[in-house]
Amino acid sequence: MSLRANNYYKATSLDDAYQKLKDNPKNAIIAGGLWMKKTGLSYETLIDLSELHLNEIKVNKDEIHVGALVTLRDFETNPEIKKLNGGATSFGVSEVVGPAFRNTATIGGSIFGRFPFSDVIASLLPLDVTVKLYPEQSYSLEEFLNIKGKVDGILTEIVIKKEEGKGYFHKVKATSLDFAMVNISISKRNNKHYIAVGSRPLVASLARKAMIEADKGDFKEAARLAAEELSYLDSNNISKAYRQDLVKVYVLRGLEEVNK
Amino acid sequence: MKLQFFLNGTDVVWDVRPDEYLSNALRRHGIFSIRVGCDESICGSCTVLVDEKPVLSCSVLAITVNGKHVTTVEGIQEEVARLSHFFGEEGANQCSYCGSGMAIIIHALKKEYKNPTDEQIRDFMVGNICRCTGYHSQFKAIKAYLAEGK
Ligand SMILES: Cc1cc2nc3c(=O)[nH]c(=O)nc-3n(C[C@H](O)[C@H](O)[C@H](O)COP(=O)(O)OP(=O)(O)OC[C@H]3O[C@@H](n4cnc5c(N)ncnc54)[C@H](O)[C@@H]3O)c2cc1C
Ligand code: FES
Ligand code: FES
Numbered sequence: 001m002s003l004r005a006n007n008y009y010k011a012t013s014l015d016d017a018y019q020k021l022k023d024n025p026k027n028a029i030i031a032g033g034l035w036m037k038k039t040g041l042s043y044e045t046l047i048d049l050s051e052l053h054l055n056e057i058k059v060n061k062d063e064i065h066v067g068a069l070v071t072l073r074d075f076e077t078n079p080e081i082k083k084l085n086g087g088a089t090s091f092g093v094s095e096v097v098g099p100a101f102r103n104t105a106t107i108g109g110s111i112f113g114r115f116p117f118s119d120v121i122a123s124l125l126p127l128d129v130t131v132k133l134y135p136e137q138s139y140s141l142e143e144f145l146n147i148k149g150k151v152d153g154i155l156t157e158i159v160i161k162k163e164e165g166k167g168y169f170h171k172v173k174a175t176s177l178d179f180a181m182v183n184i185s186i187s188k189r190n191n192k193h194y195i196a197v198g199s200r201p202l203v204a205s206l207a208r209k210a211m212i213e214a215d216k217g218d219f220k221e222a223a224r225l226a227a228e229e230l231s232y233l234d235s236n237n238i239s240k241a242y243r244q245d246l247v248k249v250y251v252l253r254g255l256e257e258v259n260k
Numbered sequence: 261m262k263l264q265f266f267l268n269g270t271d272v273v274w275d276v277r278p279d280e281y282l283s284n285a286l287r288r289h290g291i292f293s294i295r296v297g298c299d300e301s302i303c304g305s306c307t308v309l310v311d312e313k314p315v316l317s318c319s320v321l322a323i324t325v326n327g328k329h330v331t332t333v334e335g336i337q338e339e340v341a342r343l344s345h346f347f348g349e350e351g352a353n354q355c356s357y358c359g360s361g362m363a364i365i366i367h368a369l370k371k372e373y374k375n376p377t378d379e380q381i382r383d384f385m386v387g388n389i390c391r392c393t394g395y396h397s398q399f400k401a402i403k404a405y406l407a408e409g410k
Contacts, residue, residue, distance in 0.1 A: 001299075001300070002281060002299070003279055004279050005278050005279040006278065006279075007278055008261060008278035008279075008321070008323050030321075033319070033320065033321060033324075034301050034319055037281075037301065037319050038300070038301070046278065046279075046321075048324070050324075073313075094383070097301070097302065097386075097387050098304060098365075098384075098385075098386045098387015098388065099314060099365075099368070099383075099384055099387060100304060100307050100314040100315050100316050100365060100368075100387055100388075101301055101316060101319075101387055103310075103313045103314060103315050104315050104316065104319060104320055176386050177302055177386065177387065177389075
């Protein structure tokens with residue numbers, strides 16, 4: 001598959017990019033362009049944001065600001081990102097295909113796409129992450145994933161709150177280059193647990209009842225709840241029941257891991 | 261569209277379509293070391309360096325390398341000859357379709373890690389599929405190549 005396009009346009013500002021996007025429903029922002037290649041759609045104009053300095057990771061005392069065009073590889077190898085969630089966030093992102101792929105795929109494209117199988121989204125969801133858009137809008141990652149219909153805007157950056165914590169990420173896959181059958185991502189910080197389950201095959205969600213049970217220290221019950229409270233579906237290579245069994249096992253392992 | 265970039269150190273100007281992939285543009289200009297195995301961003305046989313970083317040439321639009329440095333195996337001939345020696349010693353090449361992508365990713369691995377662990381080597385190579393060798397002989401060849409001169 002390959003995308004098709006009649007024009008390629010380098011935006012000079014966010015406003016310029018947004019106006020161009022609005023000009024024609026067949027115009028689109030292109031980031032790494034990997035997913036756009038896979039879907040093979042036709043566009044009138046591809047809008048490139050590479051002149052807008054969105055490929056930087058900036059760190060201050062409390063937050064990490066990650067520009068939309070930061071590649072997955074630059075993200076996962078950044079020393080501040082490696083410290084997050086005991087290394088689990090960086091590890092989760094490193095589970096996407098190979099390094100050459102991750103040198104092109106971006107954080108912005110990965111989050112804006114809201115892909116159900118996404119290891120990137122699952123890795124980030126248990127953290128305190130804000131998604132920023134132009135024209136100015138700001139959502140928690142969870143809110144962003146729950147926006148109904150098409151999102152209107154350009155993703156400019158995500159902001160991750162720096163917090164000490166322990167983490168766990170596990171992607172269940174048939175082969176090393178495959179999409180996840182399920183991905184489980186856990187963070188424990190300030191004595192609270194955050195549990196995300198993705199690729200169910202629905203987009204990652206927080207298992208809130210399981211999180212409450214985990215805070216009380218009943219990890220088995222938390223794992224059982226995580227397998228029950230979220231929606232799971234059958235897909236080609238894996239049944240709903242098997243997915244739920246996997247979640248029970250790996251949520252328990254993850255909770256034990258972050259409480260070692 | 262006009263595309264200006266440096267191909268293995270030489271300044272070139274080509275005409276490309278806005279939706280033309282780099283692999284296609286390179287092959288159209290006679291760089292046949294670029295092999296398009298899957299055309300699905302998965303197999304790694306089309307890997308090239310863009311500003312010293314490995315990327316999948318089947319999956320990046322040619323126009324995005326404007327002003328940048330692109331390196332194919334033609335640009336790292338000496339290194340490829342050394343690597344071929346170790347691949348030969350270990351019987352790590354059969355059809356060699358994956359070979360140029362492998363050479364590029366191994367070049368990048370060597371640049372990125374001084375003393376990579378076995379796990380780091382495996383993780384770095386995961387996106388380069390070889391349908392012939394079963395990887396063990398390649399892994400041994402890579403280790404021998406990286407150990408050379410240490
Ligand atoms: C073969 C293949 C295998 C994959 N395997 C995995 C996997 O195992 N795990 C995993 O987590 N992911 C996987 N992915 C997804 C991948 O990691 C990226 O999430 C995906 O490629 C999107 O990133 P991109 O930069 O290429 O986005 P693009 O393809 O450029 O864009 C994706 C979408 O987002 C829009 N967009 C991009 N950036 C912005 C922005 N800043 N603002 C507004 N809209 C924007 C585009 O218009 C497009 O609709 C896979 C993808 C492919 C093609
Ligand atoms: S041909 Fe490019 S990844 Fe397979
Ligand atoms: S030697 Fe044939 S694909 Fe690798």
